[in-house]
Amino acid sequence: MTIVACSTPPGTSGIAVVRISGKDAIKNVSNFIKDCPFNEKSPGSKICLLVDKDGLIFDEAVVTSYLGPNSYTGENLVEVSCHGNPNIISKIIDLSVGGGASLAEPGEFTKRAFLNGRLDLSEAESVSAIIHSKSIAGVKAGVKNLKGGLSKKIGLIKSDLVSVVANLEFNLDISEEDLQPNLIKNSKGALSKSVETLKSCVDAFNETRMFQLGASVVILGPPNAGKSTLFNLLVNKNQSIVTEIEGTTRDVVEKNINIDGLPILLKDTAGIRESNNRVEKIGVERSLAEEKNADLVIYLNNAGRSFSKDKYIHVFNKSDINTPDGDYDVIISAKTGDNIQKLKETIYKALINEDIEHDTFLTSKRQCIAVESALKHVKDALSLLLGGDSLELIVEDINRSIDFLDSITSKTTKDDVLDEVFSSFCVGK
Amino acid sequence: MKHIKNKYDLVVVGGGHAGIEASLIAHKRGIKTILVSMDKNSVGRTSCNPAVGGLAKGQMVKEVDVLGGIMGFFADLSTLQSKTLNKSKGRSVWSPRSQIDKNLYEKIAQEYIKEKNLDVFEGEVVSLDVKNNSVSGVFLKDGSKIVCSSVILTCGTFLNGLIHIGSKQINAGRYGEKRAEGITENLNSLGLKSGRLKTGTPPRIKRSSVDWKMGDAGFGDKIPSPLSYRTENFKPKDEPCFSFRTNENTHDIIMNNLSSSAMYSGKNMATGPRYCPSIEDKVYKFNQNPSHVLQLEPEWSKSEQIYVNGFSTSLEEKIQLNSLKTVKGLENVEFIRPGYAIEYDFFYPSQLKNTLESKAVSGLFMAGQINGTSGYEEASSQGIMAGINASCFILKEDPLVLKRNDAYIGVLVDDLILKDTNEPYRMFTSRAEYRLQLRSSNADQRLLEISKKYKLLNEKTLDKLSEKIEKTLDVVNYLNENNINPEAINKRLNKLKEKEIGEPTRMANILKRPGVLIADLGVEVLELKNNLSKHMKNEILFEAETIIKYSGYINRQKEEIDKIKIYENMIIPDNFDYNKIKSLSNESREKFINIKPQTVGQAQRINGIRPSDISILLVYLKRPFHVK
Numbered sequence A: 001m002t003i004v005a006c007s008t009p010p011g012t013s014g015i016a017v018v019r020i021s022g023k024d025a026i027k028n029v030s031n032f033i034k035d036c037p038f039n040e041k042s043p044g045s046k047i048c049l050l051v052d053k054d055g056l057i058f059d060e061a062v063v064t065s066y067l068g069p070n071s072y073t074g075e076n077l078v079e080v081s082c083h084g085n086p087n088i089i090s091k092i093i094d095l096s097v098g099g100g101a102s103l104a105e106p107g108e109f110t111k112r113a114f115l116n117g118r119l120d121l122s123e124a125e126s127v128s129a130i131i132h133s134k135s136i137a138g139v140k141a142g143v144k145n146l147k148g149g150l151s152k153k154i155g156l157i158k159s160d161l162v163s164v165v166a167n168l169e170f171n172l173d174i175s176e177e178d179l180q181p182n183l184i185k186n187s188k189g190a191l192s193k194s195v196e197t198l199k200s201c202v203d204a205f206n207e208t209r210m211f212q213l214g215a216s217v218v219i220l221g222p223p224n225a226g227k228s229t230l231f232n233l234l235v236n237k238n239q240s241i242v243t244e245i246e247g248t249t250r251d252v253v254e255k256n257i258n259i260d261g262l263p264i265l266l267k268d269t270a271g272i273r274e275s276n277n278r279v280e281k282i283g284v285e286r287s288l289a290e291e292k293n294a295d296l297v298i299y300l301n302n303a304g305r306s307f308s309k310d311k312y313i314h315v316f317n318k319s320d321i322n323t324p325d326g327d328y329d330v331i332i333s334a335k336t337g338d339n340i341q342k343l344k345e346t347i348y349k350a351l352i353n354e355d356i357e358h359d360t361f362l363t364s365k366r367q368c369i370a371v372e373s374a375l376k377h378v379k380d381a382l383s384l385l386l387g388g389d390s391l392e393l394i395v396e397d398i399n400r401s402i403d404f405l406d407s408i409t410s411k412t413t414k415d416d417v418l419d420e421v422f423s424s425f426c427v428g429k
Numbered sequence B: 001m002k003h004i005k006n007k008y009d010l011v012v013v014g015g016g017h018a019g020i021e022a023s024l025i026a027h028k029r030g031i032k033t034i035l036v037s038m039d040k041n042s043v044g045r046t047s048c049n050p051a052v053g054g055l056a057k058g059q060m061v062k063e064v065d066v067l068g069g070i071m072g073f074f075a076d077l078s079t080l081q082s083k084t085l086n087k088s089k090g091r092s093v094w095s096p097r098s099q100i101d102k103n104l105y106e107k108i109a110q111e112y113i114k115e116k117n118l119d120v121f122e123g124e125v126v127s128l129d130v131k132n133n134s135v136s137g138v139f140l141k142d143g144s145k146i147v148c149s150s151v152i153l154t155c156g157t158f159l160n161g162l163i164h165i166g167s168k169q170i171n172a173g174r175y176g177e178k179r180a181e182g183i184t185e186n187l188n189s190l191g192l193k194s195g196r197l198k199t200g201t202p203p204r205i206k207r208s209s210v211d212w213k214m215g216d217a218g219f220g221d222k223i224p225s226p227l228s229y230r231t232e233n234f235k236p237k238d239e240p241c242f243s244f245r246t247n248e249n250t251h252d253i254i255m256n257n258l259s260s261s262a263m264y265s266g267k268n269m270a271t272g273p274r275y276c277p278s279i280e281d282k283v284y285k286f287n288q289n290p291s292h293v294l295q296l297e298p299e300w301s302k303s304e305q306i307y308v309n310g311f312s313t314s315l316e317e318k319i320q321l322n323s324l325k326t327v328k329g330l331e332n333v334e335f336i337r338p339g340y341a342i343e344y345d346f347f348y349p350s351q352l353k354n355t356l357e358s359k360a361v362s363g364l365f366m367a368g369q370i371n372g373t374s375g376y377e378e379a380s381s382q383g384i385m386a387g388i389n390a391s392c393f394i395l396k397e398d399p400l401v402l403k404r405n406d407a408y409i410g411v412l413v414d415d416l417i418l419k420d421t422n423e424p425y426r427m428f429t430s431r432a433e434y435r436l437q438l439r440s441s442n443a444d445q446r447l448l449e450i451s452k453k454y455k456l457l458n459e460k461t462l463d464k465l466s467e468k469i470e471k472t473l474d475v476v477n478y479l480n481e482n483n484i485n486p487e488a489i490n491k492r493l494n495k496l497k498e499k500e501i502g503e504p505t506r507m508a509n510i511l512k513r514p515g516v517l518i519a520d521l522g523v524e525v526l527e528l529k530n531n532l533s534k535h536m537k538n539e540i541l542f543e544a545e546t547i548i549k550y551s552g553y554i555n556r557q558k559e560e561i562d563k564i565k566i567y568e569n570m571i572i573p574d575n576f577d578y579n580k581i582k583s584l585s586n587e588s589r590e591k592f593i594n595i596k597p598q599t600v601g602q603a604q605r606i607n608g609i610r611p612s613d614i615s616i617l618l619v620y621l622k623r624p625f626h627v628k
């Protein structure tokens, strides 16, 4: 079956790429390419004119055709790089579907590539992270991983662990004498190092998770502080009701926005106060629940300021009519839009710690769980080692953690361990 | 028409460790069996080192024993020294080993075979009679034929064996024994693929030429461990072995004469095992080691012939002698015979089913070095499996296939059929992912049910082992169900530098601490009034301790085994066409076609096969798509 989809994010970009994959891909595109220069014997790349059913030219595009298995998906594939106008894109897709193709499910190109043996699991997941990431930074992380940054780093940790196992196995499996003198000390050192590296991978994932999944940012504050006004300003739309009556907002209102490529789920909440009104009471409870789960809280007009600083930005609103009653991080007017740029910068900085070097990203939850599990078992191994427990149990935990890392990259086999033993030790009496 | 010698159900070719186990177990199961050997007097010969058991191997010998095999029993009867290796390390890798009297072993084996009335025929098999891809007899060199419905080949290093000593080459199967010709060519013509492997053996020297004062004597354990459950009163002699050390002068002579070594002279030789390197390998590859250990072992009781363990070599005889003379204590050493390397034919074991039966020729089984393994214990393990499965083939019963979590033997067979090794395959405990469960002390627990099902043991041994297993579980239950009071144990814990307990505590929980043993509890957990030997009682306590100490890990492994079970049970049809799966990479497809895995579980374990290959395979087998 031949599939078609636009493979660049919809909207703004100047050039869009529409991909058609499947046995009949080349035949399919000849429906809308004027004097199609490709066939199954001569693939290649050319500037072509795109025509509709009536033969009318509607765009000029760079068309590249590949023959399976030497293509991204492992089957015949055509990429049409046209102008990014949504009308042009949908016209191409319509014409392709009219010629027998069906619309691709999300991720179907990657799935085909994976099934055809063109990608390993970790590469496939990077691509899906690109597909699903809503932001530029997320795309960059995905690309880095695709180039093997992740596999390389995990590979290094694995080879450290394999070498610890090889040393322990030598003592269990070959040497008939007592343990080698530095075995415990060296293993301890190597395992501690692996713990640190694995930890940094998990931290990096948590740091970049927001780029992948979006950060949750909640606006909180007393009634009438101007929360809904600020919300509407940031989402650029009159979505939340604004009145001068205290207790207007009763339920959580949310909307996706984007600050400098960082995807954010912004939430407006009910003003916090003691109330006898049942509906308002529930609203306040929801506000507090949101506060707990938020990545970041924008607290409006709260002079008390008694929170841990990390998660909160203190904002004074209505600077056009009042002066601040205390020490605030940002002073704005939601009505006039004064200082909103400063607020955006503060939000971005609070969410993204620029100091962390993201040389490696785990790009999916699955990968992160695998690394966390690997970390747990290396830690267990380390504590068994410190407690003087049996070597085979320690090996068992390290092997377990290698298994988890294997699920991200390629498989480690028993032969890898023995190879290491034979190459590092003089084996045999 | 060739003269027909006789009719048997099963012909076993070769009287080494594999051949003996195979023929005896089939004979025991009532199969009309004949053992054919080129030399009646060499049946049961241990051609290399005078020891049985050792790391991973001790476990296998005990498994063979529970499956009705005989190696451990012969070894116990001829033990010169018994020692359990790895006692300072983890419990699952404790491995019993016996230095043996090689002459006695051979004699006992031959007498036992006579006693059991197993037919032995002296002759040389040169080819098989194969019709319609199934075996129907063997042809002997004298032109006669033995008719049979199944054959087990256990030819050791005899197939086109070629001995190297320096530049000298001798056609032989073992030193001083004729090699076997014809079988390789015959099997090749039937489409079976063969290769060449190499192994080596050290020189044998005269006891009287050694200055023994210069060596360190090594004795066996005070409480020796028998290798067989049949052995009742195990009181072996305790003859010492002596260790000596090479030095820089030794190494210099070897380095300066590397070109005289058959392996280093640039000749295109078969691959040898990395785990049993020649002395020239050790000196060349690990030149930072200033000294290597040589273990001088008697070949039989008080023997004049001494085995120089650690000095396997194919250097020229003169160089062997000169370099050995530099070792302190061996200044006047004299050879009985030099060390040598031997090359021989083997058949790629991936051509076998998991029953050790050939995929191409029905009724043909193979076991031992012909499958590319090394070691007496590996040979005997395959021998017992081939013998059991050939008898199942003849009796039309379900074959016996051991899983990787059942036994090292299961690991061995599974590894053999799924990977084509290019060096002789030796067992290591690290090859077993379920090593914690594969202890030498629980071979009975793991395999007794199987022995019952296939009727591999006599009543007496069965009863004894059943009782042992029952008692072990009793002790475990007792420890899991009963508390111990602080007053009763804290003094002891203090002494062990363990934390004291504040309230009555389950005994099992205290045992889980690495430093604590049942003996520390000061409680009699095992009734003494039963007819088990002292050794059995020790093993029961050891086992009970281990079950408790390792329970967390073992339970986790059991969960894992349950998870993969579904793949082990998913059969891939014999005629499955991998060419119809377009999306497999060429490499994976080739591997599948060559190895023809019988189950998805096997397919998963083939080196280089990726999870995505398995997902695709599952799709074609119409199983739910599921990526691990």
Ligand SMILES: Nc1nc2c(ncn2[C@@H]2O[C@H](COP(=O)(O)OP(=O)(O)OP(=O)(O)O)[C@@H](O)[C@H]2O)c(=O)[nH]1
Residues within 6 Å of the ligand: A221, A222, A223, A224, A225, A226, A227, A228, A229, A230, A241, A242, A243, A244, A245, A246, A247, A248, A249, A250, A269, A270, A271, A272, A317, A318, A319, A320, A321, A332, A333, A334, A335, A336
């Ligand atoms: N002058 C001035 N008025 C503002 C500003 N922001 C909000 N207001 C006004 O303050 C009143 C309350 O605004 P809302 O945005 O509804 O306040 P809220 O915090 O959402 O209130 P509740 O939903 O009731 O908790 C409205 O009349 C707004 O027009 C500001 O920056 N300056």
Ligand SMILES: [Mg+2]
Residues within 6 Å of the ligand: A227, A228, A229, A240, A241, A242, A248, A249, A269, A271
């Ligand atoms: Mg509001």
